[in-house]
Amino acid sequence: MTLLVVLPTYNERPNIERVSEAILRYPWTRLLVVDDGSPDGTGQLADALAAKSGGRMEVLHRTGSRGLGLSYVDGLRRALATDADAIGQMDADLSHDPAYLPDLLAALDRFDLAIGSRYLHGVSVVNWPLHRIALSAFANRYIRLVTGLAAHDCTSGFRLWRREALAKLPLDHAEASGYAFLTEMLYEAARLGCRIGEVPIVFVERREGYSKVSSHVLFESLVTPWRLVMRGGRVTGAPR
Numbered sequence: 001m002t003l004l005v006v007l008p009t010y011n012e013r014p015n016i017e018r019v020s021e022a023i024l025r026y027p028w029t030r031l032l033v034v035d036d037g038s039p040d041g042t043g044q045l046a047d048a049l050a051a052k053s054g055g056r057m058e059v060l061h062r063t064g065s066r067g068l069g070l071s072y073v074d075g076l077r078r079a080l081a082t083d084a085d086a087i088g089q090m091d092a093d094l095s096h097d098p099a100y101l102p103d104l105l106a107a108l109d110r111f112d113l114a115i116g117s118r119y120l121h122g123v124s125v126v127n128w129p130l131h132r133i134a135l136s137a138f139a140n141r142y143i144r145l146v147t148g149l150a151a152h153d154c155t156s157g158f159r160l161w162r163r164e165a166l167a168k169l170p171l172d173h174a175e176a177s178g179y180a181f182l183t184e185m186l187y188e189a190a191r192l193g194c195r196i197g198e199v200p201i202v203f204v205e206r207r208e209g210y211s212k213v214s215s216h217v218l219f220e221s222l223v224t225p226w227r228l229v230m231r232g233g234r235v236t237g238a239p240r
């Protein structure tokens with residue numbers, strides 16, 4: 001199986017080299033960086049790394065409105081136009097350790113979507129202050145209650161998809177432009193009857209760079225679950 005990882009970046013210059021090396025260390029991976037015109041020059045550094053990658057790394061330079069969801073729509077569409085068997089999503093700040101990629105890929109034998117989950121066996125988060133853990137736990141409980149989604153970690157951005165499953169998702173109609181896009185994708189996958197599985201990961205808080213979570217994207221995250229169920233109803237289905 002070949003895996004194409006879609007990696008959205010905004011001001012990740014201190015991390016991009018390490019994370020791309022760690023992803024490309026496996027011979028079956030390829031990498032698509034989706035940079036939102038980072039002022040710190042992440043996109044240019046990524047271009048230089050891509051030039052040395054022997055064609056395994058590509059950079060998509062976005063212009064116009066910035067957003068994690070908007071970047072994923074563009075990047076995942078581009079990924080679906082390739083012949084990769086599996087398509088991955090992850091953060092560039094090394095919170096998602098590429099060393100989990102083999103486990104996640106192996107889970108695609110049984111599932112259409114494998115989530116790298118922080119909450120499968122208690123809480124596996126390193127270096128988060130208590131309020132951050134509480135916020136994330138609340139967000140997950142809230143999303144599950146409102147939407148009926150069953151995954152332990154509905155907001156994880158570390159995910160691998162079988163390409164056929166991802167191709168069925170209505171990416172063109174995604175409404176969330178920020179982090180809530182991840183919830184929207186999971187909801188659509190459950191509605192389509194995708195087999196959703198979780199693989200335990202340890203999430204480590206970023207050491208370099210800074211968080212881009214804003215009050216706007218937090219507000220969008222509160223509203224999105226309600227918007228989804230009003231449009232398409234609650235979903236059901238136990239996680240595996």
Ligand SMILES: Nc1nc2c(ncn2[C@@H]2O[C@H](COP(=O)(O)OP(=O)(O)OP(=O)(O)O)[C@@H](O)[C@H]2O)c(=O)[nH]1
Pocket residue numbers: 007008009010011012034035036066067068071090091092093095205206210211212213
């Ligand atoms: N292309 C693009 N990438 C983004 C945008 N916002 C965030 N990202 C990337 O999305 C990933 C997750 O963003 P973070 O700021 O780390 O969000 P987080 O992991 O929820 O927050 P922290 O735990 O504080 O790091 C990182 O790779 C960011 O560079 C954006 O507007 N556009």
Ligand SMILES: [Mg+2]
Pocket residue numbers: 091093095206211
């Ligand atoms: Mg992060």
